[in-house]
Amino acid sequence: MKLDPVKMQLLKTIADLEAVPEGAYNVRDNGTLAGRNTTAHIDIVSKTDKPGIDIIVREGTKNERVDIPVLLTQTGLKDLVYNDFYIADGADVLIVAGCGIHNDGGELSQHDGVHTFHVGKNAHVKYVEKHYGEGEGTGERVLNPTTVIEIDEGGSLEMDTVQIKGVDSTYRKTSAVLAKDAKLLITEKIMTHGRQTATTDFYVKLGGDGSSAHVISRSVAKGQSHQQFLLSVDGDAACYGHTECDAIVLEGGTVSAVPKVNANNVDARLIHEAAIGKIAGDQLDKLMTLGLSEAEAEEMIINGFLK
Amino acid sequence: MLQLQHVSFAVNTDEGVKRIIDDVSLDLSERFVAFTGPNGGGKSTLAKLIMGLYRPTEGRIFLDGQDITDMSVTERAKAGICYGFQQPVRFKGITVHDLLNVAAGRTMTVAEACDCLAEVGLCARQYVNREIDANLSGGELKRIEIATVMARSATLTVFDEPEAGIDLWSFSNLISVFEDMYAKIKGTMLIISHQERILNIADRVVVLAAGKVERDGTKEEVLPSLLTATYCDRLKRV
Numbered sequence: 001m002k003l004d005p006v007k008m009q010l011l012k013t014i015a016d017l018e019a020v021p022e023g024a025y026n027v028r029d030n031g032t033l034a035g036r037n038t039t040a041h042i043d044i045v046s047k048t049d050k051p052g053i054d055i056i057v058r059e060g061t062k063n064e065r066v067d068i069p070v071l072l073t074q075t076g077l078k079d080l081v082y083n084d085f086y087i088a089d090g091a092d093v094l095i096v097a098g099c100g101i102h103n104d105g106g107e108l109s110q111h112d113g114v115h116t117f118h119v120g121k122n123a124h125v126k127y128v129e130k131h132y133g134e135g136e137g138t139g140e141r142v143l144n145p146t147t148v149i150e151i152d153e154g155g156s157l158e159m160d161t162v163q164i165k166g167v168d169s170t171y172r173k174t175s176a177v178l179a180k181d182a183k184l185l186i187t188e189k190i191m192t193h194g195r196q197t198a199t200t201d202f203y204v205k206l207g208g209d210g211s212s213a214h215v216i217s218r219s220v221a222k223g224q225s226h227q228q229f230l231l232s233v234d235g236d237a238a239c240y241g242h243t244e245c246d247a248i249v250l251e252g253g254t255v256s257a258v259p260k261v262n263a264n265n266v267d268a269r270l271i272h273e274a275a276i277g278k279i280a281g282d283q284l285d286k287l288m289t290l291g292l293s294e295a296e297a298e299e300m301i302i303n304g305f306l307k
Numbered sequence: 308m309l310q311l312q313h314v315s316f317a318v319n320t321d322e323g324v325k326r327i328i329d330d331v332s333l334d335l336s337e338r339f340v341a342f343t344g345p346n347g348g349g350k351s352t353l354a355k356l357i358m359g360l361y362r363p364t365e366g367r368i369f370l371d372g373q374d375i376t377d378m379s380v381t382e383r384a385k386a387g388i389c390y391g392f393q394q395p396v397r398f399k400g401i402t403v404h405d406l407l408n409v410a411a412g413r414t415m416t417v418a419e420a421c422d423c424l425a426e427v428g429l430c431a432r433q434y435v436n437r438e439i440d441a442n443l444s445g446g447e448l449k450r451i452e453i454a455t456v457m458a459r460s461a462t463l464t465v466f467d468e469p470e471a472g473i474d475l476w477s478f479s480n481l482i483s484v485f486e487d488m489y490a491k492i493k494g495t496m497l498i499i500s501h502q503e504r505i506l507n508i509a510d511r512v513v514v515l516a517a518g519k520v521e522r523d524g525t526k527e528e529v530l531p532s533l534l535t536a537t538y539c540d541r542l543k544r545v
Contacts, residue, residue, distance in 0.1 A: 218399075246399065285360055286396040290409045290459060291384040300409070304400035 001027060001035030007071050010100030013164070014130040015069045025067040026053055028081065030074045042066055042093070052082035052114075057123075061091040068097050070113065075105020075139045080112045089120035089152075098130035101141040101167070110142040117147070119182075122154040129159070133166030140168040149176035149184065153208065156183035162306075163190045163198065173201045178239075180208030188217040189306045192225035192253070201230040206239035206268065215243040220302050221253030229257040235268025247276040248305060250298075308336040308495045309357065309463055314366035315518075316352055327352045328363070329518035335497065339489055341509035341526075342499045343533070349518040350499045351393060354467045357497070358390040359383045370463065387494070389461035393468045395452035398439045403451055406439060410458040426487070427454045428480045446477035453484060462494035470502050478502075506530060 001020055003011065007029065011017045020035065024042040027034040031051075038044050041061040045054045055066060072079060087093060103109040119125055133141035143163075151157055163170060176184050184204065192198050204213045213233070221227045233241045247255040261270040279301050287297035316328040328349045342350045355361040357368065359380040367376045375383055398406070407420045415423070421431030427450040437443065439451060449469065456464055469485070470478055482504050488496065489508050498505060506512055512529040514522040522529050 280396070282392070282394075282396045283398060285380065286392060287409060288380040289358060289360075289384050289388075289390045290406075290455065291381060291412060292409060293381050300401065300405075301398065304398055304405065307400045 003027075003029070003034065003071070006073060006102050010071050010073075010102055010132070010134075011069055013132050014098035014100045015067055015096050017067065017069070021065070021067045023065045023067070024055075026055075028068075028070045028079075030072060030077060031079045034071075039064065041091075047082060047084075050082050051080060052084070055083065055085045055095070057085070057087045057091045057093045059088040059090060061088070061093050063092060063094075065094040065096065068095070070097075070099040070111055072099065072101045072109050072111050073103075075103050075109055075137055076107035078108070078110045078112075080114075082114045083116070085115065085117045085125075087117065087119045087123045087125055087155075090122050091120065092124045094126045094128070096128045098128075098132070099143055099145075101133045101135070101143070103133070103135040103137045103139045103141050105137040105139045107139045108142060109139055110144070112144040112146070114146040115148070117149045117151075117157060119149070119151040119155040119157050121152045123152075124155070125157045127157060127159045129161045131161075131163040131167055131170070133168065135166075141166060142169045143167050144171045145173075147174040149174070151176065151178050151182035151184060153179045154181045155179075156185075158185045159187070161186070161188045163192075165191055165193065167192075167198070168194075168196050170198045171201070172199065175203040175205075176213070177205045177207055178211040178213065180237075181210040182208060183211070184213040184215075186213075186215045188215075188219075190217070190219040190227065191222070191302075191306060192220070192227055193222040194225060195223065196225040197227070198225070199228045199230065202243075203232045204241065205234045205236065206241055207236050209238040209267075211237060212240040213242070217245045217247075218305055219245075219247045219255065220250065220306060221247065221255050222250045224252045226253070227255045229255070229259075231258065231272070232260040233262065233270055233272075235261070235263045235265055235270050237265050238267035239265070239269070241268070241270040243272045245274040245276070246305075248302065249276065249278055308371060309497075310334050310369040311357075312367045312369070314353075314356060314363045314368060316349075316356055316361060317364045326518050328356065330366070331515075331518070331520055332366075333513065333520065333523070335495060335511075337510040338492065338495060339509045340495065340497050340511045340513065341506045342497065342513050342515055343501060343506060344515040344521065348516045350515050351467050353515065354390065354465045354497070354499055357463075357465055358388055360390070384459075384461075387462035389456050389459040389464050391452055391456045391464070391466040391469060393471050393499075395448040396439075397441060397443075397448070400438060402436050402438055403454075404435045406451070406455050407458050410455040415458075423454045423458050424451070426457065427451070427484050429454070446473040449473050449477070449481070450484075453481075457488065460493075464492070464494065464496045466496070466498045466500075468499050468501070470500060470505065503530070506533075
């Protein structure tokens with residue numbers, strides 16, 4: 001697999017990869033397959049009915065990693081892909097996805113990825129996803145990730161999703177259904193600037209007794225950007241759900257949070273917290289008493305908040 | 308070290324202009340100066356005026372002969388002033404180690420950061436990578452606040468009621484922290500406090516009431532008069 005320096009840099013930004021990964025991987029470059037590797041435990045197969053791949057993680061997988069980055073450098077390209085993950089009972093795997101767009105042209109570049117996870121009994125998945133845009137062109141960079149999660153009894157999924165910068169418009173839709181004793185932890189970090197817009201839409205169905213979900217969203221809206229946080233949790237069993245939306249608004253940035261928590265069972269315990277506002281004055285004061293300028297203090301607070 | 312020349316701080320209220328600090332002149336060069344007096348007497352305001360968090364409406368402030376009245380908080384910090392907040396600030400995502408690095412102006416090793424925390428009585432390894440957020444108790448936050456101030460090695464250190472908001476057990480430990488600091492500091496430390504045990508360490512005690520210096524002298528001169536019935540009565544009335 002050969003990639004030019006721009007693509008290698010994108011790969012480093014979204015997946016911390018300096019070279020071709022050692023384990024299983026599938027690199028999608030401007031809508032085509034750039035490279036693939038499978039291992040004894042992890043298979044990757046191209047779909048025949050639509051664009052995308054099936055990632056099959058077999059029983060007995062422990063401490064393995066799969067990389068499935070997407071790179072988009074061709075202006076005007078709209079890429080749509082369906083990736084399905086089949087995680088066998090008891091398997092334990094790290095999946096690193098992400099999309100980097102470098103658009104130097106005047107046309108819209110867009111990647112819409114639909115990822116569906118079938119997490120088996122007592123399996124554990126850590127899913128890391130980074131979205132990033134760059135380039136000097138006037139063409140918009142658009143990313144619309146959809147994540148569908150089904151977790152079987154006793155299984156768990158941790159999802160870290162980050163949109164670092166440079167994405168003009170995004171609609172991020174995530175839905176999850178949890179069986180008995182299943183666990184879900186989602187941590188989302190988003191920063192928007194300029195005239196960008198970002199909508200995050202979470203739906204979690206806590207269907208089994210003993211299931212639990214934590215959804216934590218931290219975001220920063222700068223410039224004239226706007227973010228919307230939509231959330232809906234159904235507590236259908238003796239379950240625990242905790243959701244949190246924390247946002248900093250700066251300059252002319254705006255954020256709205258629309259939570260909906262439904263306790264459909266008398267033993268469901270659901271908590272929602274939301275805090276939106278500018279950086280607290282005493283935080284800036286404290287860092288300035290330690291010698292930072294106001295701009296440096298602001299940067300440190302935001303970097304910490306999104307760490 | 309620090310000179311206040313006819314410093315006043317006035318604010319507009321519904322009842323007209325209120326002078327919270329009223330023509331205060333002080334020349335402070337002792338190692339440890341304590342400010343005390345009734346609540347609302349202007350102590351915290353004076354501390355904020357020294358750090359630059361507030362600007363005086365009249366008068367000038369000098370540090371080692373340099374007029375710092377028009378300097379920003381950042382400039383004063385760089386000139387050698389540091390300030391311990393009465394209510395320490397919480398930060399999401401910023402760790403104790405991060406804050407100590409900013410205070411020291413360089414990246415501390417884990418061992419150095421641990422030493423800093425050990426000095427304020429915190430079992431260091433448990434704390435160094437913790438976030439300074441709502442999961443820390445008031446007493447823990449206060450000690451971390453003191454550790455960041457100490458890491459700064461400022462020539463003038465101002466503490467606003469370090470004993471506020473901590474429990475009795477933490478308080479007795481805090482006193483020993485300040486006793487140790489007294490032995491180590493190189494510059495001048497100003498502490499606002501109501502606590503006799505803190506006032507007892509001071510070389511000089513200044514009583515501020517209604518924005519003015521009411522008494523000023525060594526602890527031997529000032530402390531006995533603070534404990535008189537009239538003074539205690541007045542404290543109650545306030």
